[in-house]
Amino acid sequence: MSQATTPPPPDETRTAAIIRPGHSLSSVTDKISKIVLQRHTPRGWFIGLGISFALVMLLLWSLTVLLVKGTGIWGLNIPVGWGFAIINFVWWIGIGHAGTLISAILLLVKQDWRTSINRFAEAMTLFAVACAGIFPLIHVGRPWLAYWLLPYPNTMDMWPQFRSPLLWDVFAVSTYASVSLLFWYVGLIPDLATLRDRAKSRPWKIAYGVLALGWRGAARHWDRYETAYLLLAGLATPLVVSVHTVVSLDFAVGQVPGWHATVFPPYFVAGAVFSGFAMVVTLAIPLRKVYGLEDFITMRHLENMAKVMLATGLIVAYGYAIEIFTAWYGGSEYEMFMVQNRMKGPYATFFWALILCNVAIPQLLWSRKIRNSLLALFLISIVVNVGMWLERFVIVVTSLSRDFLPSSWDTYEPTFWDWSTYIGTIGLFLALLFLFIRFLPMISIAEMRMLVPAEEEPEEEEK
Amino acid sequence: MSEIDARLSKIQGRALRIGSVAFVLLIISGMAGPQRAMQSWLLGFLGMCAIGLGSLGLLCLHNLTGGGWGHAIRRVLEAATKTLPILAVFALPLLLWPQGLYEWAHPEVVAADPILQHKAPYLNTGFFRIRTVVYFAIWIGMAALLRSMGSVFERAPSDANGRRLRTISGPGLAVFGLTLTFASFDWGMSLEPHWFSTMYGVIFIVGSVLSTLCFSILVASWLARCEPVSRYFQPGQFHDLGNLLLAFVMLWAYVGFSQYLIIWSANLSEEAPWYIHRLGHGWQGLALFLLLFHFAVPFLLLLSRKTKRRHAVLAGVASVLLVLRFADLTWLVVPAFERTNPILGLILDVLAIAAAGGLWLGAFLSALRSGPLHSVAPPGPAEAQPASQT
Numbered sequence: 001m002s003q004a005t006t007p008p009p010p011d012e013t014r015t016a017a018i019i020r021p022g023h024s025l026s027s028v029t030d031k032i033s034k035i036v037l038q039r040h041t042p043r044g045w046f047i048g049l050g051i052s053f054a055l056v057m058l059l060l061w062s063l064t065v066l067l068v069k070g071t072g073i074w075g076l077n078i079p080v081g082w083g084f085a086i087i088n089f090v091w092w093i094g095i096g097h098a099g100t101l102i103s104a105i106l107l108l109v110k111q112d113w114r115t116s117i118n119r120f121a122e123a124m125t126l127f128a129v130a131c132a133g134i135f136p137l138i139h140v141g142r143p144w145l146a147y148w149l150l151p152y153p154n155t156m157d158m159w160p161q162f163r164s165p166l167l168w169d170v171f172a173v174s175t176y177a178s179v180s181l182l183f184w185y186v187g188l189i190p191d192l193a194t195l196r197d198r199a200k201s202r203p204w205k206i207a208y209g210v211l212a213l214g215w216r217g218a219a220r221h222w223d224r225y226e227t228a229y230l231l232l233a234g235l236a237t238p239l240v241v242s243v244h245t246v247v248s249l250d251f252a253v254g255q256v257p258g259w260h261a262t263v264f265p266p267y268f269v270a271g272a273v274f275s276g277f278a279m280v281v282t283l284a285i286p287l288r289k290v291y292g293l294e295d296f297i298t299m300r301h302l303e304n305m306a307k308v309m310l311a312t313g314l315i316v317a318y319g320y321a322i323e324i325f326t327a328w329y330g331g332s333e334y335e336m337f338m339v340q341n342r343m344k345g346p347y348a349t350f351f352w353a354l355i356l357c358n359v360a361i362p363q364l365l366w367s368r369k370i371r372n373s374l375l376a377l378f379l380i381s382i383v384v385n386v387g388m389w390l391e392r393f394v395i396v397v398t399s400l401s402r403d404f405l406p407s408s409w410d411t412y413e414p415t416f417w418d419w420s421t422y423i424g425t426i427g428l429f430l431a432l433l434f435l436f437i438r439f440l441p442m443i444s445i446a447e448m449r450m451l452v453p454a455e456e457e458p459e460e461e462e463k
Numbered sequence: 464m465s466e467i468d469a470r471l472s473k474i475q476g477r478a479l480r481i482g483s484v485a486f487v488l489l490i491i492s493g494m495a496g497p498q499r500a501m502q503s504w505l506l507g508f509l510g511m512c513a514i515g516l517g518s519l520g521l522l523c524l525h526n527l528t529g530g531g532w533g534h535a536i537r538r539v540l541e542a543a544t545k546t547l548p549i550l551a552v553f554a555l556p557l558l559l560w561p562q563g564l565y566e567w568a569h570p571e572v573v574a575a576d577p578i579l580q581h582k583a584p585y586l587n588t589g590f591f592r593i594r595t596v597v598y599f600a601i602w603i604g605m606a607a608l609l610r611s612m613g614s615v616f617e618r619a620p621s622d623a624n625g626r627r628l629r630t631i632s633g634p635g636l637a638v639f640g641l642t643l644t645f646a647s648f649d650w651g652m653s654l655e656p657h658w659f660s661t662m663y664g665v666i667f668i669v670g671s672v673l674s675t676l677c678f679s680i681l682v683a684s685w686l687a688r689c690e691p692v693s694r695y696f697q698p699g700q701f702h703d704l705g706n707l708l709l710a711f712v713m714l715w716a717y718v719g720f721s722q723y724l725i726i727w728s729a730n731l732s733e734e735a736p737w738y739i740h741r742l743g744h745g746w747q748g749l750a751l752f753l754l755l756f757h758f759a760v761p762f763l764l765l766l767s768r769k770t771k772r773r774h775a776v777l778a779g780v781a782s783v784l785l786v787l788r789f790a791d792l793t794w795l796v797v798p799a800f801e802r803t804n805p806i807l808g809l810i811l812d813v814l815a816i817a818a819a820g821g822l823w824l825g826a827f828l829s830a831l832r833s834g835p836l837h838s839v840a841p842p843g844p845a846e847a848q849p850a851s852q853t
Contacts, residue, residue: 109706249725252725253724255731260725262726263660263662264661264721264725265718265725266717266718314637318640318644321641322644329582329585331582331657332733
């Protein structure tokens with residue numbers, strides 16, 4: 001074994017720092033907590049929240065009209081019973097995958113670059129799941145009876161259909177939402193204590209203090225915190241996969257051409273991660289600019305996320321390709337018609353736009369130059385968000401509008417209320433996000449401090 | 464060093480002897496029943512392909528992600544990719560006589576079957592041969608390129624060389640995924656030419672990587688017991704390999720069960736027969752056995768840190784899994800054949816796996832011995848640290 005030995009292939013992005021050099025423990029704490037604790041709120045924040053809040057009002061208005069008049073105000077019709085409600089549900093749930101993936105899976109595989117993006121990615125997950133949850137509830141038509149979805153002994157002697165993935169969705173999504181919330185909150189506790197200690201005014205001290213659950217930063221606290229955090233990460237990991245698997249089964253267990261494909265579960269999960277990372281990039285680029293967080297959310301983070309987008313985008317493209325090939329190879333005339341209908345039918349524009357957004361444009365990410373250009377990355381991430389919405393539209397609408405019997409075909413056209421509800425949830429998402437970045441640390445102070453090189457002597461430490 | 468080499472050479476000789484004897488016996492049996500021998504050979508061929516091709520995929524992956532796990536098995540992977548030309552030779556019977564295996568290769572069957580006529584532009588002997596040749600040309604070329612750029616990088620580990628290595632590994636991984644998918648359609652899925660599943664390629668890829676992981680863990684663990692190479696292997700690396708193995712065991716169950724659930728729920732006449740063949744006629748026993756010992760038991764064992772950090776224990780799990788990989792392949796492939804004498808079929812299967820396995824192992828060991836047995840310096844403190852998770 002005299003052979004000269006060499007180091008592992010270095011990754012130049014790995015040499016790019018995940019925290020800009022020169023930071024000390026206190027500068028990290030100052031920089032992040034200042035955003036929350038400063039008296040002065042930037043005007044842009046008020047404008048942003050104002051617009052988002054107006055959209056929340058639009059959502060409430062749309063929901064009120066819906067409850068008064070019923071789902072007839074939507075563009076649904078008999079073959080297309082799953083319109084915008086299901087498209088938007090799947091889209092939001094997909095976006096809600098990045099947070100827990102970044103937090104849990106990247107934690108378990110020891111990817112330290114997750115640290116500065118995990119907090120707001122988790123918050124984004126919660127808000128996206130909240131938006132997603134609205135849609136199935138209102139889609140059932142009588143939301144006040146939605147509790148019938150839960151299996152409980154009742155006088156009607158009625159149980160939900162346990163064989164239906166739609167019921168599994170209820171369990172999968174609610175479990176995912178609870179574990180994600182818990183994960184996010186547990187991660188916040190040390191930071192809430194920091195804010196409690198640094199807050200100037202008494203009401204804030206009390207508010208953060210109550211939320212910090214008496215955290216003192218004792219060695220025993222840290223020990224238990226780390227254990228709890230790891231256990232939650234282990235719990236959350238299978239949930240990330242399970243949620244979108246169940247969502248994919250909503251489609252795949254049926255026989256509708258274009259829905260029934262065995263590759264759906266892994267391909268949906270990859271699509272969810274694809275759209276989730278795209279959303280994180282969309283949000284991270286303006287946030288780091290506005291709040292001057294370039295030291296913490298570095299180019300390395302963005303480039304790594306771009307690589308994840310490229311990889312998952314390729315898996316999604318693989319799904320499309322195999323689906324098209326198998327539609328021909330399988331020899332079923334309905335499957336072949338479905339592909340033709342997607343490519344040339346009334347919704348062909350959507351299909352080709354989807355291919356452009358999800359398959360063609362993301363290939364630009366092969367280039368290092370593009371991955372390191374903020375503008376290009378920002379635009380591509382938006383394109384991917386649009387593309388993933390189109391994908392769900394194509395899957396839901398083209399398949400349903402023209403299935404086996406031509407006599408039952410019909411076209412689907414979204415109405416004003418479809419759009420207003422959808423745009424309203426975007427407003428809700430953004431409004432929650434604006435509140436979050438104002439009142440809670442958007443980057444984990446405690447974890448960032450662990451990344452500060454040890455030789456930097458702490459100037460002060462939280463008790 | 465020479466002591467290890469002597470031991471490897473001894474194993475190599477033994478593998479080649481076993482392989483040749485089994486091969487000769489298989490040929491003799493083939494004279495009595497060529498179709499039977501072909502069916503068994505397909506199993507041996509696919510089993511060995513899994514390791515050669517899985518190595519190609521893992522090599523690309525490691526070039527892209529780095530990580531201590533890859534350094535422990537890098538030489539094994541490289542040596543396994545050197546066996547791809549041998550695997551191409553193993554494919555010769557399929558190319559020369561596809562009629563021995565595939566219904567669609569018989570013109571009279573196709574003439575009576577409208578679905579097969581529809582598929583004829585893809586499923587015909589000429590195109591099948593061309594595709595198999597093209598797959599192997601791509602794989603052999605890619606493997607040679609990866610090895611040569613890998614060695615350039617190891618001699619001069621500059622950023623530029625590292626980038627070049629990754630520049631081919633990224634697209635390489637994509638090409639690997641697509642070619643292996645279609646190879647699995649051709650060699651495996653088309654055994655039942657009416658049946659189709661979009662998941663089939665994924666199941667095959669996951670299975671290949673799993674076989675490769677098992678095999679390379681076994682070799683790495685063997686090397687880790689031999690002085691002086693043992694110092695190049697760290698418990699942390701085996702821990703990571705164990706986690707990777709766990710992930711792929713779960714992935715295997717995930718993709719396999721997803722396909723089953725979707726086909727079972729829809730219960731369509733063009734899809735269900737594949738499972739009817741595999742969950743009846745005694746095959747349900749094997750299915751249950753695989754569920755328990757290819758998933759549940761290794762899953763539970765691999766959850767424990769202790770299993771993963773002690774390479775001998777990990778190798779034990781990997782060796783059982785490697786054997787079960789062949790059982791899984793049997794479950795995927797053999798029910799497609801109508802065997803009048805299942806006992807003889809089983810004997811021939813074992814013979815074919817011994818033949819292909821022995822000859823392949825001989826080729827692999829000769830490739831492994833031709834270079835150094837470890838890829839990098841003993842890992843630095845960062846990698847030698849005990850992994851703190853799971």
